[in-house]
Amino acid sequence: MTAVVLLEEVRSFGVEIHAEGQDLVIRPGGRLPAELKECLKAAKPEILAILRARGGRIANFPRCPTCKSYALYRRNNTGLYECQTCGLTGIEEQVARNYDDDCGGRVQ
Numbered sequence: 001m002t003a004v005v006l007l008e009e010v011r012s013f014g015v016e017i018h019a020e021g022q023d024l025v026i027r028p029g030g031r032l033p034a035e036l037k038e039c040l041k042a043a044k045p046e047i048l049a050i051l052r053a054r055g056g057r058i059a060n061f062p063r064c065p066t067c068k069s070y071a072l073y074r075r076n077n078t079g080l081y082e083c084q085t086c087g088l089t090g091i092e093e094q095v096a097r098n099y100d101d102d103c104g105g106r107v108q
């Protein structure tokens with residue numbers, strides 16, 4: 001499982017994940033199955049790098065409006081995204097963050 005897929009998996013449980021120093025903070029942690037936590041632990045350096053690159057949390061993680069992939073890329077972390085899964089380019093940040101097909105990432 002790649003780190004990006006793992007994060008998608010985590011989000012599907014409706015939890016928030018943050019980078020805090022060298023730690024991953026998951027809230028509420030009790031919602032995640034133990035094996036998923038093990039995977040997170042194993043992929044921690046990559047997960048931390050992704051979270052830091054994308055502002056620390058995945059509650060409003062940018063996502064491809066076409067294929068729903070989180071594997072978006074933008075040069076210098078500014079401007080338009082391009083999707084590394086389906087190849088869509090010119091994705092505006094607002095579009096990428098405003099998908100609303102589920103409420104999985106929202107913790108009230």
Ligand SMILES: [Zn+2]
Binds near residue numbers: 064086
């Ligand atoms: Zn895509």
